[in-house]
Amino acid sequence: MPSDVTPDSMDHPLVFGQRLQVLRTRRGMSRTVLAGLLGKSPSWVKQVENGTLHTPGLSMILRVAEVLRVRNLGELTGDQTMPVDLFIGPGHAKLPAVRDAIDAFLFDIDREAPSAAHLSARLASAWSARHSAPNHREVIGGLLPGLIQDAQLAVRQADRAPERRAAQAVLAEVYGLSQFFLAYQPDSALLWRAAERGMVAAQESEDPHAIGVAAWLTAQAHRDSGPGHFDAADAVTLKTLRYLTPLLPDASDDVRAIAGALQFEAGYTAARRGDTGTAWNRWDTARKMAKRLPADYYHPATSFSRAVMGAHAVTVAVELHAGGESVRQAAKADAKTIPSRPRRARHRIEEARGYQLDGQPEAALATLDKAYEAAPETIRYNGYARRIILEETESKSPTHRRRAAELAVKIGVLAA
Structure with a gap:
């Protein structure tokens, strides 16, 4: 969901490192956490922030923007001539x-x-x-x-x-x-x-179902506001689960599904934190809850179902920055069983993130093409897809650059 970062202190010129430090601090993120999410060392982040290291290349700028949920690249680079919105x-x-x-x-x-x-x-x-x-x-x-x-x-x-x-x-x-x-x-x-x-x-x-859906959405809003809001996301999720759990033996399929969706949300937030054990344990609990639902059941708001658990596994692996595991989970997940076009497109985007993490940019772009075919509006509004596409427009491979540029035009990131 949209970032709440509004760097009003950046109206005067600041270098990249200073902007990075301001945005990181506003997110409540330590250098150690940011470094881990970027695959760098805390000393690297410190050296970029204090200007010892020069501004990194576009691919790293895009990764920083993704992690910090920056509204547009101009806020991070100071270059107002490239107002590329990633997560808006x-x-x-x-x-x-x-x-x-x-x-x-x-x-x-x-x-x-x-x-x-x-x-x-x-x-x-x-x-x-x-x-x-x-x-x-x-x-x-x-x-x-x-x-x-x-x-x-x-x-x-x-x-x-x-x-x-x-x-x-x-x-x-x-x-x-x-x-x-x-x-x-x-x-x-x-x-x-x-x-x-x-x-x-x-x-x-x-109404337990209405309460569960509202909590599920509120937890997502907190989590997508950045690491400083992860505790708030967990508080909403876990309190609602404590409320719903005693009701489940006699509950409708919809109530049982929203409880399963909340279990996965707790795992999703854990994955964002880098807590591998909790993330997979919560996913496994949710999977078992999905198996107790009818085979053809599909929750309209959360998409929770047997069909979506493979997609959820890809998401957990991607958020844990495990490229190889992401690809393995993608191979096991069957996107065709997901009846919702926007949810199927979202799954394809998660698959593409996994392929890029695993060093397979060509597969990532091919998968984003599939996401576009399923639901153009989903990829058009998705920051992860935008980041991958923009990064590949700078690829050393002419084929990758051309394919990425074609996708960028389709989703409106670049002019035709």
Whole structure:
């Protein structure tokens, strides 16, 4: 999700090392942690920061930007002539309408709100449309304003406590869907507003599934804000698991799936920390929970299912910077079993990260081509894909440069 770094102290000229130190400090990241994530020594980071070593090459700059979740390369290099956004995608044309719906006050609307059952059916259709669409933001961006307004209206008009709780549950999950649209767009404050409102609505609903989905999304928002927020991500994940666990013996498939998804999220955060044992243990727990779900089950919000566990294994290996293991897990995972086009594209991007870690840039680019075929909007908004493609545009291989440049034009990183 979008970075919250806003380096306002960088309006005056600073050299690369100084900018690196400011951004690293704002992320709450030590030199030792940054060095480990970059495959360098702490002394290397120190020498870059104090200017003993010169500015590194583009490939390392891109890796630093990825680790620190820098908004664009200009913030890191000081070169405002190359404002390449990595972890903020292009603002979608439907973003203003979604923003207006989230921020609206409905006191002047006198029509009758749809029932919670009607809204639930519309929400299910919206999820289905998202999973089947290559340009999923375009699809759900058109559906969200009406869904948000009607769900808000249903909560406002509910007279009895059961009706109000049911409406709050739907509203929470509508806010959840909106976060898939808002992620990586240039309005991180709006994303957090949706996440916080979703969590409040879920708690008001007292619905375990709504609470689980809201917690899952909130944990992701914390984790993607950088290492300084990993503890907050874990707190949300683990507290929600403690709440859900006693309910699981008699729970629906959806509740059991969200508990499994939260188990994996705990593993994902552990992998980001470099905690190999915890990461794989959490993945294995989640895998066992997935095996207890029906073979054809697929959770609409989290994608949790038997089909996605192979993709999750690739993600764990990649986040642990284990290139060989990433490739081995990718060979075992079957992307074709993932029914969601955007989730399948996301898996392909993770595979590409694994191939690049393993020193196979040609395979990485070929896999990113597959991601583009599955869902162009997913790769267009994904910072990891952007980093790989930009890095390979500087490759010594003419074939790699040409292929990377073609992809860069497709996703809008370079002009045609």
